Amino acid sequence: MQFNHYSMHGAHLAADLANLERNTPAHLVRAVLRGHAVVETELDNDAARTDLLRWADRLDACFGLPADDRLYGLVNALLAESTGSPYISAHDGRPHLHYRLPDSGVVARIKAITSSGLAQVICGGGADRLGRCERARCEVAFVDVSRNGRRSYCSVRCANTAAVARHRATAAEMADPAPLRDVRSHHRDSLPSGHR
Template identity: 50%
Template sequence: MHFNHYGGEAARLAADLANLTEPPGPSELEPLLAAHGITRRVLTVGQAKEVWEWSRRLAACFGSQELDRRCQAVNALLADSSSRPCISLHDGSPHLHYSTADADAAAHMRAVTAAGLAYVVCFADAGRLGRCARQGCGLAFVDTSRNGRRTYCSVRCANNDAVARHRGRHRGEARPTTQNT
């Protein structure tokens, strides 16, 4: 499935932020924001703390849950993102920006990720905001597969889970022996 920049890439940024396991410093966030095409990515220590707090709220939007609950979580993010969408012509063609040019990096990131999650819920499928099914993983991901049935965050987790299931089925069974004749 193909998403536009604000839908897919912003939602994938939301997933990566939701997967943070400890508060990041500004220097740890800058490459992550750059990888997702965020141009305003220089953060202060205070803004990095804001991003960490926001990431905990983003985490609540991923995984199996009722549509109503997910929409409430995304709506709360939209309400608190202080987003003021505007049309920009900076590259010659009109397109929508979800924060104003004078917004700081943290405010811009909040607006973009909230809008990205809303885009996926409204225009793709809310179930595409998943959590990895491999026991012990649980990473958030955005399912961009064609059929929307992805259950693992990566091919590696899918393969590891398949191997674990295979070994579990064959545990305790006697191994066939070969006879030398």
């Protein structure tokens, strides 16, 4: 599956925001935004940061769900609240869609970018591309851009940790202290008395 940069930008930003805690300090929120080339990262005040983190909670609810009406309803509600009339912009030399006017506040633009990014991934690649890490005690949200769309973990580290845990569980099961029967003695005991 090939995704274009602009649709993926919003989805990846949505995943990173979804992974923030509700009490994340403003400087860390700004760092996440800068990491996604959101140049206007100054959040006006605590109310703007709180609004963005509440939005992040709503984004978080969209990851790891099956493709069904519940997921579509969540994303449609985000789209209805955040997007205006889409328009084509070529401010960076390449035409692409914008979902909010440039004079909208930074939080309004982030809401539009993230909700439309989720919608484009669902429609272009499938809902299972909005994943949640399957390692025990890790619930990180991620966007699966792998060729086959079968990614199960947020990182190589989590995949390796889960593989080691599976290996150790198998090894422990194999080394169970319950005594194994000696096949020869079992066989010998089952023979008639004249054939031992």
